[in-house]
Amino acid sequence: MRALMLALSLIVFPLQTLAIAPEQVRALAQIEARLQTAPQMLGRFEQKKTLPQLPRPLLSSGVVALSQKQGVSWRIEQPLASHLLLNEESAGDDALARQIAYPLLQIFRGNFSALDGLFYVVGENAEDKWQVTLTPKNEAIARVIASIEVSGDRAIEQIRLAEANSAVTEMQLLELRAVDETDPQFKAEFNDLTATPQE
Amino acid sequence: MNRRFALWLALVAAFTLAAAARYQPGWLQTDILALAGDSDAAPAVAAAQRKLNGQLQGSVLWMLVGPAAEAETLAHATEMLAQQLRAAAAITRLEYRWAEAERYQREWALLFPMRQQLLTGADRNLLAETPEALVRRQLAALYGPEGAGIDLERDPFATFRHYFAAGPQLATQVFGEIPVQQRGEHAFTLLQSTATPVALGGKVRTPLLQLREELQRWAEARNLTLLSVGAPLHTEYAAAGAQREIRLIGGLSIAAICLLSLLIFRSMRPLLLSVFAIAAGIASGTAAVIALLGQMHILAFVFGTTVTGLAIDYAFHFICNRMRPGPARDRDVLPGLLLGLVSSCLAFFALALTPFPLLRQMGVFVGAGLIGAWLTVVLLFPSLLKLRQRRLHIAERLPPTKPSRYLAALAVLLLVGAAALPRIEFGDDLRLFYTPPEFLAEDETQLNDLLPSRPESAYFLVQGNDWRQLLEREWQLMGELQSAREEGALADFQALSLRFPPERIQRADWELMRDFYGSAPVQGFYTQLGYSATEAQQLVAALRQPFKAVTLPEWLAVAGGQYADLWLGCNAGGCASIVRLYGLQQTASLPSSLEGVTLVDPPRAIAAVMSQQRDLLLKLLPLVLLVVTVVIALRTGARRALSIIGLPLAAVVATLALAVLSGAAINLFHVAALLLVFGIGVDYAVFSHMSGRDERSHTLLAIGMAGITTLLGFGLLALSATPAIADFGLTLAVGTTLTLVLATLFFARAVEGGNR
Numbered sequence: 001m002r003a004l005m006l007a008l009s010l011i012v013f014p015l016q017t018l019a020i021a022p023e024q025v026r027a028l029a030q031i032e033a034r035l036q037t038a039p040q041m042l043g044r045f046e047q048k049k050t051l052p053q054l055p056r057p058l059l060s061s062g063v064v065a066l067s068q069k070q071g072v073s074w075r076i077e078q079p080l081a082s083h084l085l086l087n088e089e090s091a092g093d094d095a096l097a098r099q100i101a102y103p104l105l106q107i108f109r110g111n112f113s114a115l116d117g118l119f120y121v122v123g124e125n126a127e128d129k130w131q132v133t134l135t136p137k138n139e140a141i142a143r144v145i146a147s148i149e150v151s152g153d154r155a156i157e158q159i160r161l162a163e164a165n166s167a168v169t170e171m172q173l174l175e176l177r178a179v180d181e182t183d184p185q186f187k188a189e190f191n192d193l194t195a196t197p198q199e
Numbered sequence: 200m201n202r203r204f205a206l207w208l209a210l211v212a213a214f215t216l217a218a219a220a221r222y223q224p225g226w227l228q229t230d231i232l233a234l235a236g237d238s239d240a241a242p243a244v245a246a247a248q249r250k251l252n253g254q255l256q257g258s259v260l261w262m263l264v265g266p267a268a269e270a271e272t273l274a275h276a277t278e279m280l281a282q283q284l285r286a287a288a289a290i291t292r293l294e295y296r297w298a299e300a301e302r303y304q305r306e307w308a309l310l311f312p313m314r315q316q317l318l319t320g321a322d323r324n325l326l327a328e329t330p331e332a333l334v335r336r337q338l339a340a341l342y343g344p345e346g347a348g349i350d351l352e353r354d355p356f357a358t359f360r361h362y363f364a365a366g367p368q369l370a371t372q373v374f375g376e377i378p379v380q381q382r383g384e385h386a387f388t389l390l391q392s393t394a395t396p397v398a399l400g401g402k403v404r405t406p407l408l409q410l411r412e413e414l415q416r417w418a419e420a421r422n423l424t425l426l427s428v429g430a431p432l433h434t435e436y437a438a439a440g441a442q443r444e445i446r447l448i449g450g451l452s453i454a455a456i457c458l459l460s461l462l463i464f465r466s467m468r469p470l471l472l473s474v475f476a477i478a479a480g481i482a483s484g485t486a487a488v489i490a491l492l493g494q495m496h497i498l499a500f501v502f503g504t505t506v507t508g509l510a511i512d513y514a515f516h517f518i519c520n521r522m523r524p525g526p527a528r529d530r531d532v533l534p535g536l537l538l539g540l541v542s543s544c545l546a547f548f549a550l551a552l553t554p555f556p557l558l559r560q561m562g563v564f565v566g567a568g569l570i571g572a573w574l575t576v577v578l579l580f581p582s583l584l585k586l587r588q589r590r591l592h593i594a595e596r597l598p599p600t601k602p603s604r605y606l607a608a609l610a611v612l613l614l615v616g617a618a619a620l621p622r623i624e625f626g627d628d629l630r631l632f633y634t635p636p637e638f639l640a641e642d643e644t645q646l647n648d649l650l651p652s653r654p655e656s657a658y659f660l661v662q663g664n665d666w667r668q669l670l671e672r673e674w675q676l677m678g679e680l681q682s683a684r685e686e687g688a689l690a691d692f693q694a695l696s697l698r699f700p701p702e703r704i705q706r707a708d709w710e711l712m713r714d715f716y717g718s719a720p721v722q723g724f725y726t727q728l729g730y731s732a733t734e735a736q737q738l739v740a741a742l743r744q745p746f747k748a749v750t751l752p753e754w755l756a757v758a759g760g761q762y763a764d765l766w767l768g769c770n771a772g773g774c775a776s777i778v779r780l781y782g783l784q785q786t787a788s789l790p791s792s793l794e795g796v797t798l799v800d801p802p803r804a805i806a807a808v809m810s811q812q813r814d815l816l817l818k819l820l821p822l823v824l825l826v827v828t829v830v831i832a833l834r835t836g837a838r839r840a841l842s843i844i845g846l847p848l849a850a851v852v853a854t855l856a857l858a859v860l861s862g863a864a865i866n867l868f869h870v871a872a873l874l875l876v877f878g879i880g881v882d883y884a885v886f887s888h889m890s891g892r893d894e895r896s897h898t899l900l901a902i903g904m905a906g907i908t909t910l911l912g913f914g915l916l917a918l919s920a921t922p923a924i925a926d927f928g929l930t931l932a933v934g935t936t937l938t939l940v941l942a943t944l945f946f947a948r949a950v951e952g953g954n955r
Contacts (some may be wrong), residue, residue, distance in 0.1 A: 007248035047344065053351045056729040060342040074344055079727075102372050104344060117271025117374055138375055161344075171344060 018143050027123040028112055031130045035110040036154045038178030041066040042186050043155075045074070049169045064173060065189035072108045073189040083189075100144060100161075103134065107150055107159060119148070207578040214483050214571070217490035226489055226495045259290075259407070259429030261390040262646050263418060270386045274374030276421055277388040283414060284392055292393035295552035296376035305757045307363065314359035315744040316709035320681075320697075322358045326711045333358075333721040338727060346698070355724075358712070382649050389650070394431035405435045426641075426646045437633055441497045444919055449504045452912040456511055459904055464518065468585055473514040476575045480510040484564035486695060487744070495560045503564035509543070509875075510572030512882055517576050519901035520736025523894065524588045529581050535889040538834060539882040540573045542827045549819055550871060556557040558871060580691070591896035593903075597947040605944045609849040612937070616852030619859045626864025627809035633921060654693070657786065657800035660777035666751040669774045670701040672795045679790035688789065690782025694919035695765050699754045709746050716742050726867070813867040816874060823874070824848065827881055835888070843888050846941050847880025854934040868927040876934030879909060883942040899946050906939035 006068040042065050049058040060080075065073040071087025086101050086108075112121055112132050118141055119134035131151040136142040146162040155176045179186045191195045263280055265273040277295060284290050310317060318326070325333045337356050341349060354360055366807045372379050379386050394407055411427050418425035454476065460470035484503050495503075513536055520532045547569065550562030635643075647653060659676060663669030673696040680692050700708070715721060716739050725735035755766055769773040780789075789798055824844065832840035851873050858869055883902050890898035913935060916928025 011387075047342070049341065051341075051351060054728055054730075058342055058728070076339065076342050078337075080338055080342060082335075082342065084339070084343055086344075088413075114268065117274065118372070138373065141373070166348075169344065 011146050023147055024121075026126045028121060028132070031123050031132060032110060032112060033103060034125070034130060034154065035152065035156065036178075037066075037068075037110045039068045040181055040183070041155075041176055042179045042183065042189070043176030044174045046172045046174065047169065049167065051167045052165065063189060065186055065191065066110065066175075066176075067186075071188050072164060075189060090197050103148060104159075104161075105144070107134075107148065107194045108156070110156065129157070131135075203578045203582065207574065210574060214486040214490075216947070218486035221490045221493055223493060226494050227500065228494055257291075257393040257396070257431060259392050259394050259427055260646070261392065261414075261432050262387050262426040262649065263390070263424065264385050264387045264424040264645075264649065265422070267381050267386045269383050269531065270379040270381070271374055273386050273388055273423065274377045274379050275388065276418075276423055277377050277379075278375070280414065280425070281390060281419070283542075284410075286392065287410050289395050289410050290392045291395055293390060294392075295388065295390040297369070297378050297389070309749070309754070309757045310363065311353075311359065312744065313705075313747045313749065314354055314362075315712045315742075316705040316746060317362045318358055318708045318711075319361050322361055322710060323711070326358075326715055330715050330718060333715070334720040334724045338724065341728070352738075352741070356715075366919045368735050369478045380650075385649060387649055390802065390874060394429070396431075405439050406434050408429055408439075424645075425640045428643045428646050432639055433633070433635060436636055436639065438497060440920055441500075444921075444924075445500070445504060448912070448915045448919070451915055452504075452908070455911040456908050459908065463900070463904065464522075464586060466586060467584075469514075469518045472580060472583060473511055473518070476514045476572045476580075477510055479575040480568040480572030484566075484568030487567030488560055488564050491563055492556075492560055495564070496557055499557055499560035503568065509565070509879065509905075509909060510569055511908050512539070512901070513569075513573050513576045514580070514722075515904045515908075516886060516898070516901040517580050518586065519897040519904075520894065521584055521586045522589050522591070522900075523897055524590055527581070531891065531894060533577070534834070535886050536573065538831060538885045538889070541570060541830060542881040542885065543569055543878040545826055545830075546823055546874050546881070548814075548825055550874065553815060555867075558867070561735075584750060591900060594895040594899050594946050599942070600944065600947045604947070605941070608941060608944055609845050611943075612748050612849040612853035612856075616856040619856035620852075623859050624857075624864050625813065625866070627813065627866050631875065636812070654779040654781055655783045656802055657780055657783060657798065659780070659789075659815075660775060660797045660799050661778060662773055662775045662795045664773045666774050667701065668795070669701070669776055670696045670751065671703070672793065672885065673776065674701050674704060676790060676793055676796050679793070680778070682936065683695075683788055683790070686788060688785050689780050689784070690784075692781065693765065693779040695751070695762060695776050698758070698762055699751060702748060713743065809867045813865070813870050816867065816870045820851070820859060820870075820874065820877065823877065829883075831885065841887060843881070843884040846884040846887075846938065846945065847877045850880045850937040850941060851877050851932055853937055854930060857931055857933055866923070866926060872927045872930035875931055876938065879931075879935055881940045882940075883938055884945075887942050887945050895946060899943070902939070902942050906935055906942075909935050910939075 002033055037140055042063070044061065045064045046061045047059070049060075052060070060078060062077040063073075063075045065090050067073070067076075071085055074084050074086065076082040086105050103115055103118065106112070112123070112134075115121055115134060118138065119136055121132045122135075124131045124133075129150060130153070134150070135146040136145055136147075146164050146166075148162070149158075149160040150156060151158050152173075156173055158173070159169075160172040161171075163169070181187075252954055261280070261284070263273060263277050265276070281293060282294050284293050322333070325336075333356055337349075340357070349355070349357060350360070360457050372381070377388055379388055411425075411432065415425045456473060456477075459469055459471055461467075464470065481504060485495070485500075488503075489501070516532055516536060516539075517529070520529065521527060545565035547562050550558045551566060552562070553559055593758045661669055661670050661673050661676060673694050677692070677694055677696060681688070683689055684691065721739060722732065722735050725738055726732065730738065751766075755763055765779065767777065769775075786798070786800065786803075790796065791798065828840050828844045831843055835843065854876055855865070855869070855873055858865060863869065883906070886898050886902055910932055913928050913931035917925050919925045919928060
């Protein structure tokens with residue numbers, strides 16, 4: 001069925017879709033298999049955002065929690081306190097934010113194949129680490145995102161988001177580990193959000 | 200003889216000419232909403248309604264639903280679906296690439312220079328109350344993982360981005376300009392199409408419903424669900440249904456008449472003449488409606504065809520009289536025929552005087568149809584009818600009854616009426632005209648679950664002398680609607696001024712932004728990002744935009760279709776727009792006293808018109824009764840007139856009583872049927888009372904045959920899928936039966952009286 005859809009989409013979108021080469025499909029499958037995703041994961045992040053207009057990069061750090069059910073909790077502790085949730089419904093009425101939130105969410109879930117409609121997905125499965133590079137297929141996303149590079153081993157370690165306006169965001173995920181659903185810290189990450197507004 | 204024929208031809212020519220002069224294509228309407236009388240509404244309301252109806256009438260919304268995880272597959276399937284829809288003859292226009300880049304760019308180009316003066320309501324509140332929160336929000340976004348697309352130089356606080364991207368609260372992904380919406384476990388895409396108008400010439404086909412079925416099978420094969428909503432689907436269904444009913448009811452009624460004629464008259468000629476009289480009746484009814492009203496609804500046409508059941512009365516009465524042995528004595532029945540026609544026409548034309556289009560069309564159709572059939576009988580039958588004479592003894596064979604029986608029956612029926620009438624309950628609803636079939640209603644429910652943002656049928660009409668005043672009035676209305684929304688009276692609303700506020704507000708927003716840019720929190724924002732104080736000042740200075748005055752027409756020229764739809768335009772009387780309402784819970788708490796603002800609620804308005812017409816008709820009945828009594832009394836004397844009028848009165852009252860006792864909520868159509876029962880009752884009573892002793896058997900035969908054909912014609916209407924028509928048919932069937940029984944009782948009494 002999926003193959004049929006792909007074949008049909010070639011007719012429908014001749015410019016947008018190139019069939020993923022079989023070796024690529026294999027590489028992606030190996031990476032997705034290598035990546036050990038758990039229903040709940042907890043860790044820390046360090047982020048460096050370089051904006052072309054800004055004199056210095058914006059550094060931030062905090063706690064990240066991944067939940068298959070609830071999405072991604074991203075809690076900045078430094079240099080300011082802020083907490084936001086990425087999930088299918090969270091980006092609200094900002095259409096631009098939705099364009100970015102969706103791929104990020106799938107990446108955090110390690111679900112690269114879900115993105116092959118929007119991005120050209122190229123995977124490289126090396127001995128010590130793997131890397132997946134995403135480049136937008138369609139113009140609307142290309143206006144916002146230039147490329148996304150994700151690398152890691154058994155967990156995602158780094159995400160590099162290059163924007164069309166030459167801003168670059170590098171996220172390091174540290175100490176990412178699987179936790180139980182009842183883990184108090186994990187629960188707190190998502191419960192906090194219900195109490196405080198996202199912005 | 201030739202003079203009569205020439206007169207008939209002249210009348211035919213006159214009817215034809217009158218109809219031809221007023222003929223317009225599309226005279227037969229199928230739109231349910233066209234039944235709502237807008238004669239007493241203000242012209243602007245009518246224009247708003249027409250524009251909305253126009254949008255509504257042609258548009259079919261398709262929703263393709265799939266699992267949330269397969270958004271991309273869904274987008275591809277949408278593209279395939281669009282190709283199939285485009286290829287279909289039933290579809291003329293299709294829109295589904297909602298994320299069309301070019302339109303966005305045009306709008307962006309006009310509005311981006313106005314970024315200092317255009318704000319969403321939420322940002323306006325933030326700026327006025329807690330501007331530092333706006334700074335915090337933006338810093339969080341910049342430091343967050345997804346702070347992409349922030350334009351630090353021109354829109355650093357994303358106020359314009361919010362304004363521009365504000366849309367429905369749904370998660371969207373875009374695949375090749377096709378937005379895929381996520382809602383819970385489902386993903387869906389929307390395709391808006393315009394349907395080709397239903398062709399009513401000849402056979403009504405249902406291309407749209409067939410297309411819907413084919414495409415649903417296509418979607419099912421791909422594990423997707425296709426939902427569709429829109430008036431054209433209902434119109435097609437209703438038109439096809441109405442045509443089936445015309446065929447069935449008209450066909451069966453004519454078949455029954457044919458059979459009866461052959462059995463009783465044993466000749467083809469009376470039968471052909473009767474059919475001809477019916478055809479003449481239908482033709483003159485149609486011609487009169489076209490000439491006088493210009494248009495007719497298909498429901499009125501269905502009703503009008505049943506005129507055959509009544510027009511045949513005159514033919515039968517005339518023919519039965521000819522069966523009497525001896526030389527032709529046509530003049531004997533003429534007074535009865537004329538009195539019958541005058542009284543029936545009074546009853547029907549009373550309907551034509553109401554402002555309700557359906558009743559008016561029915562009244563004119565039936566009234567003119569009766570006159571046409573009557574003239575055909577009176578002018579053509581004398582020379583064309585050739586019949587074998589037969590002696591009849593029907594009246595004499597009736598079981599003898601005491602004269603008091605007839606009066607007792609009248610009294611009993613009137614008493615039943617008096618007992619039941621205090622329990623009368625009324626009910627008027629647009630659903631009487633049309634109940635959507637389950638498969639369409641099901642689609643609508645599912646679609647509304649996924650897409651709760653479909654507008655209500657009620658809306659606000661805003662008027663002003665020019666667009667500036669209009670926007671000011673809208674703005675005032677929006678203030679009140681916002682409080683109503685906070686109180687839970689409605690979920691949301693959509694207005695032009697929400698996107699394009701009055702200039703006064705744009706100026707105030709511009710000043711709000713100017714003050715904000717000069718404030719300490721904004722300075723702090725830039726130093727947090729690593730700029731020096733001097734750099735920050737330069738950046739802020741570069742942000743400032745001059746105020747740009749744009750007129751509403753300029754804005755409308757580039758605004759998205761959904762906003763242009765709210766604009767009704769300007770004429771000499773001023774400008775008008777619509778404010779759409781969503782998720783309306785209670786109409787009562789909506790603002791009602793603003794100048795230039797009117798709440799329009801079409802279904803409620805229609806129900807109100809129907810109740811009003813029903814009350815009017817109920818009040819009309821005694822008046823009609825009085826007029827008919829006077830007309831008859833002038834011919835027969837007061838005493839006999841009272842005896843004649845007693846029959847239809849008892850039949851009407853008892854029929855109404857039976858409807859009440861059966862638990863029906865009495866609506867306009869019950870009452871309209873009662874008016875007809877009255878007309879039929881008057882006919883039969885007049886024929887009975889005015890027939891001489893030696894005519895009685897033949898009169899009774901004519902009445903019996905007329906009664907049975909009427910019963911067949913109207914009894915079948917009770918089977919109609921349209922509740923209004925079914926109520927009408929059932930009421931008439933009951934009324935006709937009672938009338939027939941009373942007339943027979945009268946004859947039994949008369950025979951006994953005659954024997955005495």
